[in-house]
Amino acid sequence: MTSYAMNNRWCRWAAMLAAHCLLFLAAQRCEAQTNLVPNGSFEETDSCLEINTWYYPETGPLGWFSTAGSGDYCLSCLPYGAFNGVPLSAFAFQYPQDGLAYVGVITYHHLQGREYFAIELTQPLQVGNTYYASFYVSASWNGWDQQCWMATSHIGLRFTMEAQQYEFGDPLQPLANAAQVYHPTILADTVNWVLVSGSFVADSAYRYVSIGNHFDNAQTDTLHFVDSNAYPRAHTLIDNVCVSTDPLGCPLANGVVEAAADQIVLFPNPVDDVVRIRGVEAGLRITIHDVCGRLLWQDRGTGGELHWEVGDSAPGLYMLRVEQTGGYRSFKFVVKE
Numbered sequence: 495m496t497s498y499a500m501n502n503r504w505c506r507w508a509a510m511l512a513a514h515c516l517l518f519l520a521a522q523r524c525e526a527q528t529n530l531v532p533n534g535s536f537e538e539t540d541s542c543l544e545i546n547t548w549y550y551p552e553t554g555p556l557g558w559f560s561t562a563g564s565g566d567y568c569l570s571c572l573p574y575g576a577f578n579g580v581p582l583s584a585f586a587f588q589y590p591q592d593g594l595a596y597v598g599v600i601t602y603h604h605l606q607g608r609e610y611f612a613i614e615l616t617q618p619l620q621v622g623n624t625y626y627a628s629f630y631v632s633a634s635w636n637g638w639d640q641q642c643w644m645a646t647s648h649i650g651l652r653f654t655m656e657a658q659q660y661e662f663g664d665p666l667q668p669l670a671n672a673a674q675v676y677h678p679t680i681l682a683d684t685v686n687w688v689l690v691s692g693s694f695v696a697d698s699a700y701r702y703v704s705i706g707n708h709f710d711n712a713q714t715d716t717l718h719f720v721d722s723n724a725y726p727r728a729h730t731l732i733d734n735v736c737v738s739t740d741p742l743g744c745p746l747a748n749g750v751v752e753a754a755a756d757q758i759v760l761f762p763n764p765v766d767d768v769v770r771i772r773g774v775e776a777g778l779r780i781t782i783h784d785v786c787g788r789l790l791w792q793d794r795g796t797g798g799e800l801h802w803e804v805g806d807s808a809p810g811l812y813m814l815r816v817e818q819t820g821g822y823r824s825f826k827f828v829v830k831e
Contacts, residue, residue: 528743530615530625531703533557534735536595542571542786544578548660549611555597560660561704562667563600563609568731570594570785570811575638581811585637591630591687591733592824594785594813598634601707602646602714602728607666612657612704615737619653619696627651627675627737628691628744629705634729635684635719642729647715649690649730650676651737652708653700669710676708680717687733691746705732760814764828771800771814779817785810804829 536555548560554567570590572579580596581589590596599609619625633645650673658667675692707714707730716728736744758773774780774795782791782802791802795816809831816823 528738528740530617530619530737530739531613531735532616533613535590535592535733536567536597537593537787539567539569539595542569544572544576546577548662550659551613555595555611558597558611558613559657561610561612561657562660562664562706563607565600565609565611565706566598566729568596568598571787583637584639585642585729586632586634586684586731587636588632588634588684588731589811589826590824591632593733594783594787594811596731596733597705598729598731599706600642600727601649601730602644602711602716602726604711604726605666606669606711608669608706608708610704610706610708611732612702614657614702615700618699618701621696621699623739624693624695625737625739626691626693626741626744626746627703627735628689628746629735630687630689630733631677631681632687632731633682633684634731641724642727643719643724644726644728645680645682645684645717645719646707646728646730647678647680648673648676648707648709648713649681649732650674650705650708651735652704653696653698654702654704655698655700657702657704670708671710671713673708680715681730682717682719684719689745689747691744693741703735703737705735706730758816758823758825760825760827764830765804766830767804769802769804769814769827771802772798774800774816781815781817783813783815784808785812 533556538556540553546564548564551557551559566578568578568580568583570580575582577584581587597611631649652673674694677690681688738744760771776795776797778795780793783789793800807829809829812827814825
């Protein structure tokens with residue numbers, strides 16, 4: 495979206511650093527075995543800023559950088575209604591699919607404009623190997639400064655040998671009209687996160703992956719949410735990007751069942767006294783964090799029912815995380831006033 499800086503607001507650095515140690519490193523230990531995309535759910539960050547800008551690998555969602563335009567990095571640690579806040583931002587109302595953050599990019603513009611985030615994989619792809627990839631998308635809608643009125647097709651992942659850092663004023667680059675994994679039809683769900691997945695055989699030792707719509711307007715289908723005199727533009731939210739050599743390493747839309755995760759139940763939600771958790775397999779580590787990533791509670795699954803007393807916890811959004819073999823699963827809940 496058009497770049498302009500908002501007033502900077504910091505979540506306390508100490509809390510964020512603690513979150514990195516307690517939350518993100520634990521997740522990496524589980525995920526690194528299979529997911530070739532570091533920081534795939536955009537949880538690791540250098541700060542908590544209300545801002546709209548282009549990103550470098552060491553700023554914003556760590557490792558990710560802008561290769562076109564000023565994509566948006568949306569954070570739960572920001573005040574409610576901040577420009578790039580969660581759940582309410584200038585362009586959408588949406589909770590993360592996983593964790594506490596996600597990104598958003600322009601996926602259609604009448605002048606062929608696009609926005610992309612890219613990241614270097616943990617290792618190059620091996621020529622001839624089959625890779626499985628997935629990510630979640632939600633069409634942006636119900637923001638407080640709605641400027642994008644459309645949903646689009648062809649949102650996907652494109653793997654490349656190199657990826658050029660975007661700088662302000664750089665000209666629009668020709669669109670590739672190609673991506674190894676993409677959704678060929680319109681993704682118009684503004685309430686739920688839609689899983690996009692696929693597999694491909696690597697024909698080069700690709701080192702980078704970028705997310706967005708890599709196809710031009712002629713090949714992109716669109717849907718108008720409402721009639722508008724504004725320029726035709728679409729903005730799409732993306733979360734939980736995964737690439738693996740293992741078909742069980744990433745969530746796939748072809749029916750791979752997450753049996754253990756499907757059995758987990760958290761209730762009531764919202765809650766004002768005690769959170770009850772059922773169905774966590776014996777021995778699995780469970781943690782609860784606030785929106786700044788601070789660890790509030792931890793335990794181990796028993797196969798029975800576990801409890802967390804809300805006590806004097808502040809009203810707002812919290813996250814339950816269950817660590818599993820090859821990854822983790824997150825559940826969001828709200829503490830009432």
